[in-house]
Amino acid sequence: MTDEAARTDPATATGYGEHPPRVGFFTDTSVCIGCKACEVACKEWNGVPDDGFDLLGMSFDNTGMLGANSWRHVTFVEQPARPEPRRAEAVDLGLPSFDLPGAGTGEEGRTDFRWLMSSDVCKHCTHAGCLDVCPTGALFRTEYGSVVVQPDICNGCGYCVSGCPYGVIDRREDDGRAWKCTLCYDRLRDGLEPACAKACPTDSIQFGPLDELRERAARRVDALHEAGVSEARLYGESPDDGVGGDGAFFLLLDEPEVYGLPPDPVVPTRDAPSMWKHAGLAASALAAAAVSVFLGRGSR
Amino acid sequence: MPEADFRSYYGRPVLKPPVWEWKIAAYLFTGGVSASSALLGAGADLTGRPALRRAGRLGALGALMASTYLLVVDLGRPERFHHMLRVAKPSSPMSVGTWILVAYGPGTGLAAVAELVPRAVRETLPARLLRRLARPAGLSSAAVAPAVASYTAVLLSQTAVPAWHEAHRQLPFVFTGSAAAAGAGLGLVCAPVSEAAPARRLAVAGAALESVAARLVEHRSGLAGEAYRTGKAHRLRKWSEYLTIGGALGALLPARRSRAAAVVSGLALLAGSALQRFGIFEAGVESTKDPKYVVVPQRQRKS
Numbered sequence: 001m002t003d004e005a006a007r008t009d010p011a012t013a014t015g016y017g018e019h020p021p022r023v024g025f026f027t028d029t030s031v032c033i034g035c036k037a038c039e040v041a042c043k044e045w046n047g048v049p050d051d052g053f054d055l056l057g058m059s060f061d062n063t064g065m066l067g068a069n070s071w072r073h074v075t076f077v078e079q080p081a082r083p084e085p086r087r088a089e090a091v092d093l094g095l096p097s098f099d100l101p102g103a104g105t106g107e108e109g110r111t112d113f114r115w116l117m118s119s120d121v122c123k124h125c126t127h128a129g130c131l132d133v134c135p136t137g138a139l140f141r142t143e144y145g146s147v148v149v150q151p152d153i154c155n156g157c158g159y160c161v162s163g164c165p166y167g168v169i170d171r172r173e174d175d176g177r178a179w180k181c182t183l184c185y186d187r188l189r190d191g192l193e194p195a196c197a198k199a200c201p202t203d204s205i206q207f208g209p210l211d212e213l214r215e216r217a218a219r220r221v222d223a224l225h226e227a228g229v230s231e232a233r234l235y236g237e238s239p240d241d242g243v244g245g246d247g248a249f250f251l252l253l254d255e256p257e258v259y260g261l262p263p264d265p266v267v268p269t270r271d272a273p274s275m276w277k278h279a280g281l282a283a284s285a286l287a288a289a290a291v292s293v294f295l296g297r298g299s300r
Numbered sequence: 301m302p303e304a305d306f307r308s309y310y311g312r313p314v315l316k317p318p319v320w321e322w323k324i325a326a327y328l329f330t331g332g333v334s335a336s337s338a339l340l341g342a343g344a345d346l347t348g349r350p351a352l353r354r355a356g357r358l359g360a361l362g363a364l365m366a367s368t369y370l371l372v373v374d375l376g377r378p379e380r381f382h383h384m385l386r387v388a389k390p391s392s393p394m395s396v397g398t399w400i401l402v403a404y405g406p407g408t409g410l411a412a413v414a415e416l417v418p419r420a421v422r423e424t425l426p427a428r429l430l431r432r433l434a435r436p437a438g439l440s441s442a443a444v445a446p447a448v449a450s451y452t453a454v455l456l457s458q459t460a461v462p463a464w465h466e467a468h469r470q471l472p473f474v475f476t477g478s479a480a481a482a483g484a485g486l487g488l489v490c491a492p493v494s495e496a497a498p499a500r501r502l503a504v505a506g507a508a509l510e511s512v513a514a515r516l517v518e519h520r521s522g523l524a525g526e527a528y529r530t531g532k533a534h535r536l537r538k539w540s541e542y543l544t545i546g547g548a549l550g551a552l553l554p555a556r557r558s559r560a561a562a563v564v565s566g567l568a569l570l571a572g573s574a575l576q577r578f579g580i581f582e583a584g585v586e587s588t589k590d591p592k593y594v595v596v597p598q599r600q601r602k603s
Contacts, residue, residue, distance in 0.1 A: 166314075
């Protein structure tokens with residue numbers, strides 16, 4: 001394998017020799033209808049427990065966020081539409097009008113708005129913060145390039161929770177261990193696609209080899225731009241971003257933060273050399289201080 | 301500073317708050333106390349200060365045992381704590397820390413046990429062997445101690461938590477300074493004035509390092525500095541500063557004459573160090589709850 005392949009293919013970098021191509025999700029939010037079939041299919045297949053009947057009172061989203069018990073999360077953003085260029089209006093000549101009270105339908109006072117819906121999921125990063133910081137080896141890189149927790153190894157230290165720049169993985173309260181999307185590792189090994197992609201009725205969630213998905217996504221963005229949807233953009237598809245590219249990337253219709261995604265996530269490990277260097281300097285300072293306080297003459 | 305303008309998903313956090321509880325903040329403190337006590341104990345051993353040596357060695361072991369307890373009970377599955385020992389992983393500061401503590405523990409334990417041999421059995425062969433081994437054991441413990449005191453800064457910084465990550469250049473100095481002040485404080489409390497001169501000097505040096513680095517954390521962490529300058533984190537760290545500087549002044553002047561003053565100064569230094577650790581912990585937790593600490597700097601970076 002070339003250096004380039006080792007840099008961009010996490011399974012190769014991990015040391016897998018022969019391995020299947022890296023797979024992932026392309027979630028095209030422009031065709032998401034917010035049906036939450038993905039959330040349900042994920043829970044059903046993976047036996048993920050429910051987390052109570054909790055109405056959040058902000059939108060049709062009552063899941064709120066990804067977590068130990070929600071491995072897919074459909075966001076609902078309700079926002080005023082961009083102001084359309086107005087057609088020329090009739091000129092008001094200032095004549096008295098005689099509208100009857102209640103004759104209006106209310107339509108004229110209505111403002112246009114749009115709904116953005118997006119099914120969020122673990123990004124299965126090329127450089128995964130959760131995987132880097134896990135001290136037990138419970139988190140591992142699969143031959144498909146995905147990142148999976150082994151529940152029989154995890155001791156619930158919680159480091160991965162703070163290591164994730166997307167706020168995906170979390171510890172389950174009554175269980176003590178960390179949980180997240182496995183990209184349906186069990187289904188992949190049987191040649192099946194993940195449950196969420198299988199259940200998605202509009203093909204908003206597309207599963208496949210990452211290279212293919214990236215090409216398909218680029219074509220889709222071009223098509224949307226041609227159709228006048230200038231705000232369409234890809235999120236997480238670039239291998240040059242702070243996490244080396246996501247195994248699960250998105251087509252969004254607004255800034256990522258509007259969907260609760262970080263605009264420019266960076267794997268915390270990237271600054272590790274600088275951190276250890278400063279810790280080394282601080283440790284040396286402590287050692288030097290400890291030696292010198294015993295060298296002074298002083299009153300014993 | 302004007303309120304930063306940014307967009308978010310209904311104001312909900314982007315990150316998960318740390319699942320760690322007060323026990324991890326407490327461990328940051330006890331780990332620091334143990335490390336600098338081990339250093340003082342070894343130095344006192346080499347320079348013939350038996351009371352300071354005893355305080356240092358026993359303090360190092362006591363604080364290490366407290367640390368171990370805190371680390372194990374904070375796990376989601378405490379009975380699986382030994383899973384930490386199945387890998388050695390340089391990319392994980394927690395794995396590195398595990399092996400630092402493994403290297404640190406035996407020497408610390410042996411040196412402390414040697415202080416506890418009852419008079420009646422002092423001249424038996426095992427007791428004499430133990431006394432012979434105590435010095436190399438204490439020195440091995442002191443050799444690892446600076447790593448024990450500083451790795452915890454990397455443990456916090458190598459996360460996506462904005463306040464901890466952005467302070468990664470200053471945090472190690474806060475931590476070793478705070479450790480030095482706390483261990484010296486324990487020395488002031490436990491050792492007689494006649495032997496405590498090195499502890500007094502270490503208290504002043506540690507308090508100075510901690511106070512300066514703690515101020516830098518507030519002003520060199522960008523927007524994340526706000527998490528240190530506001531709310532509960534700010535109150536904890538303000539009191540930490542008063543107690544640490546007060547304790548250091550006490551160590552500088554009255555503690556040279558009066559044992560009572562030394563005890564008060566030592567307790568102030570210990571409390572100051574503990575509050576510093578809890579304040580830093582709190583700032584990190586707060587910075588994950590407000591999406592502005594994530595969105596605003598990342599947005600600025602992109603444009």
